[in-house]
Amino acid sequence: MKRIPEKGINRDKLLEMLQHFREKDLQWRSGRVLGYVYHAGSLAEEIGKAAYMEYLTENGLDPTSFPSLLQMENEVVAMSAAHVNGDSETVGSFTSGGTESILMAVKTARDYIRAQKPEITHPEMLMPSTAHAAFHKAAKYFDVEPVLVPVHGDTFKADVEATRRAITKNTILMVGSAPSYAHGVVDPISELAALAQENGILFHTDACVGGFMLPYLKRLGEPIPDFGFEVPGVTSLSMDLHKYGYTPKNASLVLYRDRALRRKQMFACANWAGYSVINGAAQSSKTGGPIAAAWAVLNFLGDEGYLKIASETMGATRKLAEGIGNMGDLELLAEPEMFMFAVKSETVNVFHVIDEMKERGWYIQPQFAFQNSPKNFHISVTMPNVEHTDELLKVLGESVEAARGIQEGESVKAILDAVAAMKPEDINEDNISDMMAMAGVAGDNLPERMADINDIMNSLSIEHRELLLIEFFNDLFTI
Numbered sequence: 001m002k003r004i005p006e007k008g009i010n011r012d013k014l015l016e017m018l019q020h021f022r023e024k025d026l027q028w029r030s031g032r033v034l035g036y037v038y039h040a041g042s043l044a045e046e047i048g049k050a051a052y053m054e055y056l057t058e059n060g061l062d063p064t065s066f067p068s069l070l071q072m073e074n075e076v077v078a079m080s081a082a083h084v085n086g087d088s089e090t091v092g093s094f095t096s097g098g099t100e101s102i103l104m105a106v107k108t109a110r111d112y113i114r115a116q117k118p119e120i121t122h123p124e125m126l127m128p129s130t131a132h133a134a135f136h137k138a139a140k141y142f143d144v145e146p147v148l149v150p151v152h153g154d155t156f157k158a159d160v161e162a163t164r165r166a167i168t169k170n171t172i173l174m175v176g177s178a179p180s181y182a183h184g185v186v187d188p189i190s191e192l193a194a195l196a197q198e199n200g201i202l203f204h205t206d207a208c209v210g211g212f213m214l215p216y217l218k219r220l221g222e223p224i225p226d227f228g229f230e231v232p233g234v235t236s237l238s239m240d241l242h243k244y245g246y247t248p249k250n251a252s253l254v255l256y257r258d259r260a261l262r263r264k265q266m267f268a269c270a271n272w273a274g275y276s277v278i279n280g281a282a283q284s285s286k287t288g289g290p291i292a293a294a295w296a297v298l299n300f301l302g303d304e305g306y307l308k309i310a311s312e313t314m315g316a317t318r319k320l321a322e323g324i325g326n327m328g329d330l331e332l333l334a335e336p337e338m339f340m341f342a343v344k345s346e347t348v349n350v351f352h353v354i355d356e357m358k359e360r361g362w363y364i365q366p367q368f369a370f371q372n373s374p375k376n377f378h379i380s381v382t383m384p385n386v387e388h389t390d391e392l393l394k395v396l397g398e399s400v401e402a403a404r405g406i407q408e409g410e411s412v413k414a415i416l417d418a419v420a421a422m423k424p425e426d427i428n429e430d431n432i433s434d435m436m437a438m439a440g441v442a443g444d445n446l447p448e449r450m451a452d453i454n455d456i457m458n459s460l461s462i463e464h465r466e467l468l469l470i471e472f473f474n475d476l477f478t479i
């Protein structure tokens with residue numbers, strides 16, 4: 001087992017070791033990674049890093065001791081709230097990411113409604129099946145029942161009528177995405193939020209992906225529906241700075257229509273022997289880096305910079321969507337309303353296409369079949385990809401050809417036969433681990449080609465997928 005070294009290692013050696021560690025990481029600077037990293041050019045990166053390092057050591061735990069962090073947070077919240085049509089009543093909090101923003105919005109809704117309607121003892125949250133996994137996490141953490149409403153099979157947008165039918169006396173919160181991550185489409189927020197309002201239910205717009213860019217796309221003439229505080233029933237909204245706000249991680253915002261709602265998010269504790277604890281959101285001690293970096297990048301890029309990013313990225317997305325649509329073998333699940341879309345195929349296995357792309361130096365993400373959404377690959381277009389669209393289309397064409405002849409792997413058949421022969425309740429941590437070993441997964445060792453594992457995941461039930469993922473992670477972190 002590794003131990004703390006007896007003697008410290010010198011700076012140069014440590015930095016050399018770090019460079020060596022990252023050799024196997026995704027090489028996103030190549031412009032051939034379609035996900036994970038949002039980069040708005042070397043100047044914005046430099047400014048974000050400088051501001052981050054300037055505040056790396058300051059502690060966001062106590063804004064009265066570090067009023068500069070308070071000032072920057074207030075300014076970032078104000079600029080962002082105005083961007084999504086907030087008014088003088090709108091308030092918000094800086095968080096570590098979309099997940100924390102969503103966790104906070106769900107906890108806040110639960111506690112707000114609990115105070116008003118104590119008779120609701122089993123609160124439910126109504127959401128389209130495309131809502132982000134973070135809502136499921138919030139449901140588990142805060143004991144709110146997630147009620148999933150299938151989306152329309154042709155557009156992958158929330159089904160308003162089905163949502164209406166799913167409302168019960170226990171519904172406390174409804175959700176819509178602007179846009180959804182999986183398919184890149186904007187839910188009918190106005191209709192959903194009106195429905196929520198009619199029924200005395202809170203409504204959250206998840207604009208983690210779209211909060212910064214959709215208003216710019218609207219200004220550029222794109223037909224973007226309303227999704228922000230201009231919609232009367234919207235009571236909270238999440239928007240990520242560290243995605244298409246192009247600021248360094250960990251940076252997101254959760255906004256509320258008014259102060260009375262946000263009050264329910266805050267945590268105070270005087271019930272112990274130490275200092276009085278008061279937290280705006282989930283974290284307590286935290287670096288000031290992300291707040292300073294977000295403040296600096298927003299001010300550096302400005303409206304002009306963001307508008308240019310929106311225009312160029314939408315142009316690249318359209319070009320890719322059209323090129324892929326014309327390929328014959330590939331089909332878009334939905335027309336993208338922002339910079340992301342999903343691609344399926346009836347003629348080739350999309351998971352082999354992903355592996356072939358990887359062999360050619362490209363990273364794209366698999367998405368498994370879920371309800372009416374078939375297995376597909378996902379593309380998120382960001383600034384580094386914009387100048388690589390022709391190359392991407394060419395390599396994708398080659399990868400489809402290469403994937404065409406590949407048969408399903410032996411291990412997939414063997415494992416799926418074994419699963420089919422077992423009673424679902426007999427599948428557990430141990431035999432899931434055995435299956436992973438058969439498919440070539442052991443500890444932190446993953447096979448180069450992931451199609452077989454992706455196909456196994458795709459064929460398992462949701463419950464077994466989750467079991468497998470947890471086993472995988474539990475083994476991946478070897479200690």
Ligand SMILES: Cc1ncc(COP(=O)(O)O)c(C=O)c1O
Nearest residue numbers: 097098099132134181206208209
């Ligand atoms: C629509 C949407 N909401 C929430 C999240 C969660 O964000 P994070 O990964 O920053 O926690 C994501 C992440 O991709 C997302 O796409």
